[in-house]
Amino acid sequence: MVDIPLMYLLIFIAGLCIGSFLNVVVLRLQKEEDFVRGRSYCPHCKHSLKWFDLIPVVSFLMLKGTCRYCGKKISVQYPLLELATGCIFLLVFFFSPANTIFDLVFLLYIAASLIVIFMYDLKHYLIPDKVLFPAIAVAFACRLLDFNSIFTYVLAALVAAGFFLAIFLASKGRWMGFGDVKLAVLLGLLLGFPAILLCLFLSFLFGAIIGTVLIISNKKGLKSEVPFAPFLIAGASVTLFFGEIIINWYLHFLVF
Numbered sequence: 632m633v634d635i636p637l638m639y640l641l642i643f644i645a646g647l648c649i650g651s652f653l654n655v656v657v658l659r660l661q662k663e664e665d666f667v668r669g670r671s672y673c674p675h676c677k678h679s680l681k682w683f684d685l686i687p688v689v690s691f692l693m694l695k696g697t698c699r700y701c702g703k704k705i706s707v708q709y710p711l712l713e714l715a716t717g718c719i720f721l722l723v724f725f726f727s728p729a730n731t732i733f734d735l736v737f738l739l740y741i742a743a744s745l746i747v748i749f750m751y752d753l754k755h756y757l758i759p760d761k762v763l764f765p766a767i768a769v770a771f772a773c774r775l776l777d778f779n780s781i782f783t784y785v786l787a788a789l790v791a792a793g794f795f796l797a798i799f800l801a802s803k804g805r806w807m808g809f810g811d812v813k814l815a816v817l818l819g820l821l822l823g824f825p826a827i828l829l830c831l832f833l834s835f836l837f838g839a840i841i842g843t844v845l846i847i848s849n850k851k852g853l854k855s856e857v858p859f860a861p862f863l864i865a866g867a868s869v870t871l872f873f874g875e876i877i878i879n880w881y882l883h884f885l886v887f
Contacts, residue, residue, distance in 0.1 A: 642724045643717040647687035649743055650716030654709050657750045660759050676701035687713040708750075716746055719868075726872040737773050738871075741766055741821055745864045748814065752860035758810030763817060770820035780823065787827035788819030794831065811859050818867045826874050834859070834866030 658674065659666040671680045678700040684690050691710040698705060723738050744766040751759050774784045792815045798807040819827050838859060845851035869877075 639721060639724070642720050646717030646720030647713045649720070649739075650713035650746075651685060651687045651709075653716060653743060653747050653750075654712050656747050656762070657712075657754070660747075660751060660761060661755060673698045673700060673703075673705075675703040687717075712746070712750065716743070719746065722868075722872055737769070741770060741817075744817075745867070749861050749864045752810070752858040756808075756856060756858050758808070758814055758860050760813075763810075763813055767813070767817045767820065770817055774820055783823040784820050786819075787822055787824040788816045790824065791815035791819040791827050791831060807859065811863065814860055814863055818863060822867060822870055822874070826870050826878075829874050829878060830863070830866045830870040832866070833869055834862045837865050838862040 655671060656666045671685055672678060673680065675698060678698070684694070684699055688710045691705060694705070696705050696707065697703065719742055720739060723742050724735065727735070727738050744762050747762045748758055751757065751762075774781050792812050795807055795812045795815045799809055799812055818830060822830055838857070841862070842851070842857060845857070851857060
């Protein structure tokens, strides 16, 4: 019999380790460095890090958020991203509609890709094609294996991408970047139809709420640029984990 608490712990630890790697991906994408090969190093002094400097979360706490070699502060992004990845992996394992190990691995890979896209767009206002295109290819290939349902996923990708493409063309790129159009393809292949509609609704809802808060707090103005990929990914995450519950509640609300 599988020890469920132990399984949860292993999934969380795996998420922490993957999160540590995703930090490297986010950093090296911006510097256009190879994020698959090469040893990790301090972004300040460039000193190569030992294995005991790279224990997720633990090393950050033991070193009190500083580099062992130069003493400069390490961004809190590193442990936060590791913890977030561990928690998201647990959510995927517990709430996602994965029926097989293959489905679970697929969803974990897509989750990791979306985490990188979320962080990179948040920091640099850009969606990295080096992460997005492989994720789209993998998602499409996996959906091809489910021939009976592929139409709903392709339809979702076309609807979502078409919607954002219309906004992109109408505004000549001022309201929406073309990266969001490409990201919509991935989310459509992930969620299918009609779940993608809930994702789009939640994305704009989250964007409106956060945008209003930023304006009220004088962090942004009405014409300020705000990355939209984080809102799309947040909407997709809520839809993936709780979409069926939300849709059923809404339909029940309409009936009564």
